[in-house]
Amino acid sequence: MPVLSVRDLSVRAGDLPLVHGVSFDLSAGERVGLIGESGSGKSLTALAVMGLLGKGLTAQGQVLFEGQDLMSTTEKRRCQLRGNGLSMVFQEPMTALNPTMRVGRQIGEVLRVHRNLGKRAAREQARGLMERVDIPDPVHYERHYPHQLSGGQRQRIMLAMATACEPSVILADEPTTALDVTVQSRMLELMRKLVAEQNSALLLITHDLAVVSEMSDRILTMYGGHIVESGSTKSLLDHPRHPYTSALVATSNAVTVDSKAPAGALPMIEGSVPATGQFPTGCPFRDRCPRADEKCAVMPPLEPLGDQVVACWHPVPENAGDPASRVGA
Amino acid sequence: MIRFTARRLAIVIASLFASTLIVFAILAVLPGSTAQVILGTQATPDSVRALNQQLGLDKPLWQQYGNWLQQLVTGNLGTSYISQQQIGEQITQALRVTGPLVLFGMLIGLAIAFPAGIIGALRSGQRSGALVGAASQVGIAIPTFVGGILLIIIFPVKLHLLPASGFPGWSNPGQAIESLILPAVTLGLVEGAIISRYVRASISEVLQSDYLRTARAKGLTPGQALRRHGLRNALIPIVTVVGLELTGLIIGAIVVENVFTLPGLGQLLLQSVANRDLLMVRDIVMIVAAAVLIINMLVDLSYRVLDPRVMSRV
Amino acid sequence: MSEGAVALTLEPEGVSLGRADDQSLRRRWAASPSALIGLILVLLVFVTALISLVWTPYPPLAVDPAHNLSGMSSSHLLGTDQYGRDVLSRVMSSAQITVYAGALAVFIAALIGIPAGLYAAWRGGAPGEAVLRLADLIYAFPALLAAITLSAAIGASTTTAMIAIGIAYTPVFIRVTRSNALLVLSSEYILAARSYGRRPLAIMRRHVLPNISATIIIQMTLLFSLAILAEAALDYLGLGTNPPTASWGNMLQDSQNYLNKDVMLSVWPGVAIFLTVLGSNLLGDGLGDVFDPRRKR
Numbered sequence: 001m002p003v004l005s006v007r008d009l010s011v012r013a014g015d016l017p018l019v020h021g022v023s024f025d026l027s028a029g030e031r032v033g034l035i036g037e038s039g040s041g042k043s044l045t046a047l048a049v050m051g052l053l054g055k056g057l058t059a060q061g062q063v064l065f066e067g068q069d070l071m072s073t074t075e076k077r078r079c080q081l082r083g084n085g086l087s088m089v090f091q092e093p094m095t096a097l098n099p100t101m102r103v104g105r106q107i108g109e110v111l112r113v114h115r116n117l118g119k120r121a122a123r124e125q126a127r128g129l130m131e132r133v134d135i136p137d138p139v140h141y142e143r144h145y146p147h148q149l150s151g152g153q154r155q156r157i158m159l160a161m162a163t164a165c166e167p168s169v170i171l172a173d174e175p176t177t178a179l180d181v182t183v184q185s186r187m188l189e190l191m192r193k194l195v196a197e198q199n200s201a202l203l204l205i206t207h208d209l210a211v212v213s214e215m216s217d218r219i220l221t222m223y224g225g226h227i228v229e230s231g232s233t234k235s236l237l238d239h240p241r242h243p244y245t246s247a248l249v250a251t252s253n254a255v256t257v258d259s260k261a262p263a264g265a266l267p268m269i270e271g272s273v274p275a276t277g278q279f280p281t282g283c284p285f286r287d288r289c290p291r292a293d294e295k296c297a298v299m300p301p302l303e304p305l306g307d308q309v310v311a312c313w314h315p316v317p318e319n320a321g322d323p324a325s326r327v328g329a
Numbered sequence: 330m331i332r333f334t335a336r337r338l339a340i341v342i343a344s345l346f347a348s349t350l351i352v353f354a355i356l357a358v359l360p361g362s363t364a365q366v367i368l369g370t371q372a373t374p375d376s377v378r379a380l381n382q383q384l385g386l387d388k389p390l391w392q393q394y395g396n397w398l399q400q401l402v403t404g405n406l407g408t409s410y411i412s413q414q415q416i417g418e419q420i421t422q423a424l425r426v427t428g429p430l431v432l433f434g435m436l437i438g439l440a441i442a443f444p445a446g447i448i449g450a451l452r453s454g455q456r457s458g459a460l461v462g463a464a465s466q467v468g469i470a471i472p473t474f475v476g477g478i479l480l481i482i483i484f485p486v487k488l489h490l491l492p493a494s495g496f497p498g499w500s501n502p503g504q505a506i507e508s509l510i511l512p513a514v515t516l517g518l519v520e521g522a523i524i525s526r527y528v529r530a531s532i533s534e535v536l537q538s539d540y541l542r543t544a545r546a547k548g549l550t551p552g553q554a555l556r557r558h559g560l561r562n563a564l565i566p567i568v569t570v571v572g573l574e575l576t577g578l579i580i581g582a583i584v585v586e587n588v589f590t591l592p593g594l595g596q597l598l599l600q601s602v603a604n605r606d607l608l609m610v611r612d613i614v615m616i617v618a619a620a621v622l623i624i625n626m627l628v629d630l631s632y633r634v635l636d637p638r639v640m641s642r643v
Numbered sequence: 644m645s646e647g648a649v650a651l652t653l654e655p656e657g658v659s660l661g662r663a664d665d666q667s668l669r670r671r672w673a674a675s676p677s678a679l680i681g682l683i684l685v686l687l688v689f690v691t692a693l694i695s696l697v698w699t700p701y702p703p704l705a706v707d708p709a710h711n712l713s714g715m716s717s718s719h720l721l722g723t724d725q726y727g728r729d730v731l732s733r734v735m736s737s738a739q740i741t742v743y744a745g746a747l748a749v750f751i752a753a754l755i756g757i758p759a760g761l762y763a764a765w766r767g768g769a770p771g772e773a774v775l776r777l778a779d780l781i782y783a784f785p786a787l788l789a790a791i792t793l794s795a796a797i798g799a800s801t802t803t804a805m806i807a808i809g810i811a812y813t814p815v816f817i818r819v820t821r822s823n824a825l826l827v828l829s830s831e832y833i834l835a836a837r838s839y840g841r842r843p844l845a846i847m848r849r850h851v852l853p854n855i856s857a858t859i860i861i862q863m864t865l866l867f868s869l870a871i872l873a874e875a876a877l878d879y880l881g882l883g884t885n886p887p888t889a890s891w892g893n894m895l896q897d898s899q900n901y902l903n904k905d906v907m908l909s910v911w912p913g914v915a916i917f918l919t920v921l922g923s924n925l926l927g928d929g930l931g932d933v934f935d936p937r938r939k940r
Contacts, residue, residue, distance in 0.1 A: 043478060052545055054537075055454075075550075082549035090546075095539040098558045100565070100637055109557070110547045145637040347780055355796050470921035472872055474879045474892075475913040478899060482906050493902075506921045584876050588899075599880055602795040610795045614788055622783050 001065075002027045003168045003201050004049070004086065009061035011044045011069050013223075016277045019225040021061065026169060026201035031192070033233065034205045034214030036195055036222035039273040040177050042205045043191050045222070046171040051078045058229045066168065069182055084114040086169035087162040093154035095276050097146040103157045104130070104142025110164040129160040133188065133190060152183035159191065173205045209252040221245045224274075224284025226299070231308030241315040244269075244285045271282065283312070291316075332458075333629060339368075339624045348618045349401065353394050356611050369605075382412065384608070387492055401615060411606040419597060419609075426496055427586065427593035430512055431578050434585075437517025439571070446519065446528025450536060461525070473581050477588035479517040484511060494590040494637025512589045516581050520574055524527075527570040531563040538562070549601065565636045572628030576621040678929020684922025692738035699731035701888050703736040712904050721911050724894070734911050740890040741871050741919060744805045744883075748870035749863050751809025756816020757859065761847055763817065764824035775821070778814035786811035787873055795880040798835060798936035801874065801890075804883045808873045812866050819862050823855040845911055857934040866940045868923035875916045891916045 002025035011019035019041040026032055033043050035181040048059040051070060064257065065068040065085060070078055090096040105128055108122030117125065123142070146154055155175060156172045162170055172191065177182040181251040190326055192215060195202045204215055209329035212219055221229040221244060230241035240246040271288040274280075282299050286292035291314040302311040306318055364380040365372065381387045385396060394607050400406050406416035445461050452458035473478075483494035497504045535541060536559070544554035583595030590596065596612060601609040672679055695703075699768035700720070702810035707727030714722045722728040754850055759778075761769040825831060827850060836846055875885035878892025888895055891912035 052542055078549050079550050081548070082546055088492060088546045090543060092539060096560070097542045098540040098544070100561050100635070101558065110550075111552075121377055130588050147638050158543075161543075344780055344783055348784060351784070352792060400663060421703065467921065467925065468918050470874055470924055472916055472920070474895060475916055478895060478902075478909045478913060481899075482902060483907065486902050486906065494878050497787060549816055576785065580787050583787070583791075583879065587880055598791065599882075600883065602791065605795075614792050617788055621785055625783060 002064075003063075005064040006045075006049060007062035007064065009045065009048055009059060010061060011041070011048050011059050013057050013276075016135050017225065018057070018276060019048065022222075022225075022227050023218055024230070026203060028168065028201055029196070029199045030218065031195060031202040031204060031216045033216035033219045034222060035207060035209065035212055035219060035245075037207055037248075037269075037273045039276065042222050043173050044175050046088065046203065046205055049171060050082060050086065052077075052082075052088075068248070069246065072271055080114070083110050083161075083167070084165045085167055087165070087167040087169065087177045089155075089158050089162045089170065090173040091174040093151065093158045094146065096158060096180075097154060098324055099146055102143050102145060103149065104138070106158065107142075107160050107164060108156075110161050114165050125164075126160075126295055129164055130157075132159045132194070134165075134186075135160075147206075151179050152187060155179060155187060156190070158254070159187075159194065162193050163198065163200075167200060169201045170195065171203045171205070174207070175204070176211065177206070177208070182263075182270040191215070209237065209248060221248070224279040226284060226311060227302065228285070228311045229308055229310040230302075236261035239306070239318050240309075241310045242285075242312050243289045243291050243314070243316055243317070246316045330633065333633065337626050337629055344622050345619055348622070349394075349398060352611055352614050352618070356607050357393065358392060360463055380410070393460060397611070400614075406612050407608070409601075409606055409609050411601075411604045411609070416609055416612055418611065420594065423592060423594040423597045425499060425578075426509075426591050427582050427595065428518070430509055430586070430593060431575070431582050432522060432593065433509060433513035434516030434578050434582070435571075435575060437513055438520030438574070441517060441521025442524035442528050445525040447532055449525065449529035451534060452530035462529070465522040465525045465529075468518055469526075471519065471522075471583050473515055473519055474588050476518055477512065477585055480511050480515055481588075496591045496624050508589075508591070512582075512591060513587045515585050515588070519581065520578055523577075524567070524570060524574055524631055527567055528563075531566050532559070535559040535563045561635070565632065568635060571629055572624055572631070576624050578586060579617060579620060648789070664879065668933070674931040675929045677925045678933050680795065681922045681925030681927070681929055682934065685926055686737050687901070688922070689736055689742055692742045695732075695735040695739060698831050699729075699732035699735050701732045703728065703732040704737050704887050705729070705732075712901060715903055717906065722898060722905060722907060724908060729890075730908065730911055733894060734891070734915055735911065737889045737891045737894065737915065740801060740878075740884050740888070741874065744874035745867040745923075747802065747805040748809040748812065748874075749849045749866050751806060752797075752816050752866055753859070755810070756813040757820050759813070760817040760820025760823055764821045764828055764851075765843055765853050771821075774817065778817040781811065782814035784811065786869075787876060790873065790877055791880075791882060794877070799877075799882045799885060801878075801884045804874060804877045805870065808870050812869065815862060819858055823858050824851050827851050827854045831852075855865060857930075861930045861934075864923055864927035864930060868920050868927065871916070872920055891920045895913070 004026040005277065006025070007023050009019065009023070010017060010021050016264055022041075023290065025031070034045070036042055047053050049063050049070075051063075052060055059071065062069065062135055063079060069089065070081070071124075082228075086290060089235045104123060104126050108117070108126040111117045111122045111125050112119075115125075126136040127142060135141050135153060135156055141149070141153070146157070149157070154268075155178070159175075162172075175191065179187060188211065191202070191204075194200075202215075204212065206212055216233050217234050218233065220238075221240075221242060223244045229245045234249070236245065238247055240249045251269060252308050258318050269288060273301070274287075280287045282297040283289070283292070284299075286296035289296070291312075293314070295313045300311045300313045302309050364377045364384065364386055366378060368380060378387070385393060388396075405418070408414065409416050409419065412419065429545040441594075445465065449458050449461040450466075452461070481493045484490045492508045493511075497509050501503050539558075540562075541554050541559055543575075544558045545551065549557065555630060582593060584597060586595035587599055594617070598610065598617075600614045601613065620625075672711040693826065705728060707723065709727065710719070710723055711725050712723060713719055713727070716722070719729050719731070721734065724728055724733070731805040752919035759774050765771075786808050789811045790804045793803055793807040794800075824847075833846060833850055836850065841849075874883055875890070875892040875895075879889045879896050881893070884893055886897075894912040895909055895916075898905075898912070899927075901908055
């Protein structure tokens with residue numbers, strides 16, 4: 001049974017739909033990547049699951065956490081679960097940490113809220129948590145303010161906070177995007193270790209395919225507020241069936257060193273992500289899609305196709321060869 | 330921090346010194362001799378000369394300036410040639426009215442500004458939030474003397490409540506406080522309107538901050554998140570404004586004391602101007618300027634204590 | 644909001660008048676009701692001042708002891724004061740003093756502050772720093788106190804008071820001009836203009852001033868409100884406009900002695916000051932939205 005089951009989750013800003021009926025499951029110990037360009041609704045989905053959408057945004061649908069629907073429960077219950085049953089790691093650790101509170105206290109606060117620990121006990125445990133995220137000498141560093149730490153250290157503090165109560169579900173929103181490349185892999189390694197130790201389910205939001213291919217068991221592709229494709233990491237990256245995933249993979253392969261793409265022709269996804277509310281009706285990708293026709297004016301349903309589930313009237317054939325050659329530049 | 334404090338102190342002393350020069354220059358060098366101004370245009374040259382001698386105004390300017398500096402530093406300000414009283418004594422007396430007035434005014438102002446600003450921020454986009462915003466806009470546009478006269482019309486004149494003017498002295502604390510209520514409310518209403526706008530802006534910014542969202546993601550309720558993480562961050566810019574407004578209040582008190590005929594520093598200053606007691610004017614102006622400069626320094630220092638980011642940069 | 648929704652435009656932070664066509668500028672005025680209300684109130688004061696130059700119901704200085712403190716009536720719409728002078732006429736002609744005082748203070752502050760700010764931005768280094776330190780020094784000295792001191796020294800008058808107020812607010816212009824000019828000066832086309840030897844004054848006139856004019860106009864509007872507030876306070880204290888010339892401030896001072904007889908004598912000049920200050924505040928705050936729609940939240 002999945003620990004987190006999202007059913008038909010929609011987010012809208014007033015009348016403007018931003019996320020359209022998204023559904024997915026996370027099981028204990030499972031690592032799932034949620035990919036797509038910025039503006040595709042990934043972060044909104046995660047925030048809606050947490051119940052932390054900003055002012056003016058509303059969510060509908062079901063978010064079943066261990067069988068309980070968070071959308072219909074009380075705010076008090078949601079507070080008890082946040083940081084405890086399910087937690088979130090944000091993209092920008094500089095602004096996501098309180099600039100005027102020492103980091104030791106910021107970690108300890110989670111334990112004080114959920115474990116009813118006193119000041120001293122929380123500090124003790126926070127030190128342990130800092131060691132666990134590879135911050136040496138916690139007695140020294142606990143008295144630092146966020147601005148006195150490096151970007152990598154700050155994100156470790158975020159991770160220590162998010163994992164303090166051993167939550168069943170961790171939502172990580174671009175956790176390494178703001179970090180130096182050299183720090184990124186160590187950070188990912190650390191996340192993988194912690195998630196495995198706690199048997200948590202991880203939803204890893206990123207636009208970086210290299211990160212998901214390394215980190216996740218399964219991948220969901222989002223575009224224009226829809227999940228357009230999902231499948232196991234290997235099959236989805238090897239044989240993307242949705243033209244959008246295919247284009248993402250092609251773009252990504254082209255910039256990696258061992259690219260087989262023909263020299264000089266850097267594949268790109270034509271056009272750019274439209275502004276919110278500017279997506280075409282029907283399939284949101286159809287104005288950028290080389291395979292689109294009149295049929296795409298109606299949104300295709302998500303249907304099983306080979307090893308994946310795809311929402312496309314004209315999916316990419318399975319044996320289309322190297323993905324890079326499939327999308328015109 | 331110590332180095333910063335020392336540097337800031339040095340700047341204040343330099344500014345104080347510069348202020349004495351400016352004040353001295355305005356009052357001593359500008360047209361006509363001080364004695365001439367005091368005695369008026371009908372004075373005979375003999376009487377002008379006599380008064381100049383008596384006040385030490387026949388000495389060279391640098392010597393006069395030196396004497397004044399010495400008086401300021403030692404606190405022995407000499408005798409007023411108009412009232413024949415000790416200037417220092419009169420100023421101390423006046424401060425016993427102005428000090429409490431400014432303090433009460435600020436307390437009332439804060440008591441208005443914080444609830445109004447917080448409501449304005451939390452309810453922005455709603456009717457109550459817009460109402461608070463409009464009220465503060467109106468409050469800012471009412472000058473203290475207009476507001477004071479309005480309060481006099483409402484309370485003493487129409488409702489026969491509270492005294493409209495005068496001050497019985499601190500020997501009767503009850504009546505003394507009673508006569509400070511309307512002046513303090515006048516100052517507090519205006520200051521409250523001004524400060525509430527900064528409180529609202531500051532809280533709004535904090536409400537949209539990433540770290541407040543993080544606090545909520547940790548499981549804090551909206552109220553807990555705002556109290557534990559929001560307030561201190563919101564307070565940092567507010568402290569600056571409150572400090573600066575404290576100096577605004579001191580200036581406002583000069584006007585309000587004249588609305589309610591309170592024997593404070595403002596009234597003393599205005600009387601001295603009217604009586605051409607220029608040496609008294611000089612001293613009062615310097616004392617107010619010094620208060621403003623020192624408050625500004627304290628605001629700067631407290632800002633550094635509150636915000637760890639600034640402190641480590643120094 | 645969602646990530647991709649925000650369009651970032653990298654431009655100097657100061658608002659710019661832009662080359663917006665009249666139509667869109669008019670639409671922005673309509674979209675900012677507070678700016679529009681402010682504009683109407685300020686125009687009302689200016690128009691009243693102009694009208695009072697050629698016509699008031701009675702001469703504002705005409706004394707009529709037989710009909711003093713008459714209260715509101717059909718012959719004296721707002722009543723008469725203790726000397727029997729017509730209050731409406733005096734309220735109207737006071738608008739002249741207000742406009743004169745506000746304009747004079749703004750003119751002085753801008754005349755000194757803008758060139759000084761441009762100089763500090765252009766030169767930088769020690770001379771620029773010196774200008775800023777001097778600005779700080781002046782700024783620490785409260786404006787009203789400066790005006791009182793100057794009045795004590797050379798005698799009270801509207802002009803004296805506003806010279807002091809204008810000088811006291813010069814630092815605001817220095818700072819705003821400098822920081823906005825710095826942004827413009829660091830842009831690439833200025834670097835280009837500098838590199839092929841354009842004269843500083845030409846660059847200032849052709850590139851910098853047009854780009855910072857909106858910000859400066861907003862500051863002028865806000866200073867206008869501060870100046871008329873200070874002027875009214877000084878008049879009320881007896882340190883500004885000399886009687887018998889009418890000003891809202893000295894009318895208030897006079898009327899306070901007759902609160903038991905006619906409360907409205909205090910209300911009219913009070914309302915006039917309030918509406919004028921409110922108007923220029925709303926205009927100043929709202930102009931930011933009118934000039935730069937991006938700033939609107």
